[in-house]
Amino acid sequence: MNSKLAKLDMLDDLCSRMASIESHFNIVKTEIKDIRYDLKQQSERITNGEYHYNIVESRVCGIEAGNEKLQNENFELKENLLKMQTHSMKYNLIFSGIKESNERQNEKVEDTIKEFISNELKIDSEAIPFQNVHRQEQRGVGKPRNIIAKLVKYSDHKMKRSAAYENLKNKKRGGGFSTIPR
Template sequence: MKKSNTATPSTKRNRPEDSPGAVSSPGSNMSDILDSIDKRLSSLDCRLNLLEILHKEFQGLRESLEFSQQQVQELAAENQALRETVKTLGHDTARLSEENRSIKETLLDLQARSMKDNLVFAGIPEEAGEVPENIVKSFIEVHLKLPKEEVQKISFHRVHRLGGKRPDNQRPRPIVAKFEHYKQKMQVKSRGRELKDTHYSVNDQFPGEILRRRKILFPLRRKHLSAGARAVVAVDKLFVNGKLFRDPEVTPWLC
């Protein structure tokens, strides 16, 4: 007789919980889900914190940029103001330069006018204990061949040697004579032709600056004369065929 199997179907289906085919309980699944959600929320919090940090940094950068833009605008305004100031200063400098040049020319003209009655006698030997006035009158009579009675009429404000005495005494110092009467000065000057081919000379006295200008003009005068033109130097001006010679590079004092 066969032995009956007393095990029920439900008994056959039940397995130990730790067996490989065991099914997780609902409580365990829920815990896993909550853990996962918590991890995700934690990750989301980190991202939100990072976004907040980035937002603050961005806000700081924007404020810094706005401040920089404001500074740039202020600097641009200051730069424009400086440009206007420099422009004004440039105009003022040009005006002052022109006024300064005009003043210098005026002073030079006054200095030249103060010498209009003067003649410079060059080449006359120096003598110990000399009286310059007597030497000049003797020179006018002997070398310029002006009659003695005319020489005796000449009167001077003063007559003296120019500069300090030279130790070598080889080159005599020029004598400057200031005439009391302009006509007498011109009378003496007109006799200068008598000194041709000698080591003597008689010339008008001019300030140093005008002498420098005349040194520039006389070679030009000779050049125009050799070309057949009429050329005359008057103080610091050259007239060619009656027209004033001007050249910014050669005669800047006239431009």
Template sequence: MSGKETRKSAKETAKKSPQVSKKSNEKPAFTPPTLRHRAFSDVNGQDQILRDLKESMDLAFTEVNKKIDSMLLNQQSILPRISTLEDTQKGLEESYNFLSSAVDDLKAEQTKMESDITVLKKDLNSLRTSQNKLKLDYEEKLRSLTEAQLKAERYSRSFNLRFGGIPEKENEEAIQEVKRVLSDYLQMEPVIENAHRIGKRSTGKPRQIIAKLLYRPQRKEILLKCRRALQDSPYFITEDLTSEDFKKKASLRHVMSAAFQEGKRPRFVNGKLFINGELYVHEDSPLAPTA
């Protein structure tokens, strides 16, 4: 709408409006602004709004730019940190890969060691088995050799007798001293091959004499007679036992004494005790009967 048309419209509107009576004491009624004033006011308001809007947008853009600048600054400060973190991550990854490889190597080495240990255990068990077998064989051979040696020693001593209580003399002949005792107390003159004293000389009591007879039957006869014949004499005659048999007989002396008191006939032969012809077996012996 043009300015002329606006003014014409305003005049026509004023003509058509009713006349208002004027009273002296009444206030004039409110007259609304004309279209011209309203349009002018609207234009000014729109300009103000536009200015305010522009200022607001400028402020907003300024704040946004500040924030963008701040973000850019923060980004620039963060980038080195990110780079450092990336380097750290890379180093950690390399360390992890190295450790992982080392762990794999250790696992492989452990597996190999376990396999080697298994083989060694088998070899050790085999060696132990062989060692036990060798030990048993050695013990068996040693036992066999010991028995053979003991048997040979027993046979050699089976011709010997021990004479005790015979006083020692200067330049004596042991054979003659033995013959004198046998002749005087047993009325026997056996054939004696040799005789000699054993042990260290002592002032307390005379050393024993070991005499070797030529015939074992004569030796057996002497042993049967000597116990009663020498009962009231200072002399005694015993078998020449091995050290092992001597210890064993000493441990069975109380059994033999009890058998004598019961009227039985105990005999100790080759390391074994016989009572009335039956082998005596101690209750602790592995040969003892089980219940």
């Protein structure tokens, strides 16, 4: 009988072990189910993130293309502005080193420049019409302000430039040069 009781005890022990294994198996099964759920959630987040990344990437590409287009337009506008400035300033001559009259307010700049052209450049200043003549703002202490003279004809511009070079190259005061935009 002892052997039968021992076998029954052994069976009880096996049943208890099986119940314990079954309990652990159910816990593992639940954990695997939770892991699968978490994995599915992470997969959905990654897919959603990729979708948003693609949207952002396409927007960035569009912005970069727009920026490049704007840079090209800006460059073209600067080139056109430079051409227009060059054309507008083509008739201008700047005269430097011509002393200002003591009465700056009442100075007749056109008369001053005509006198300079007659005396220093040896050109009949009355034969050359000006569209506009004015002095620039002060550029340094003790230095006379430059005079900008806009000529009506470009041929007068060339003539004055060459006369300025010939007649003023050895003198220390006064000079005439073209204006070129930067």
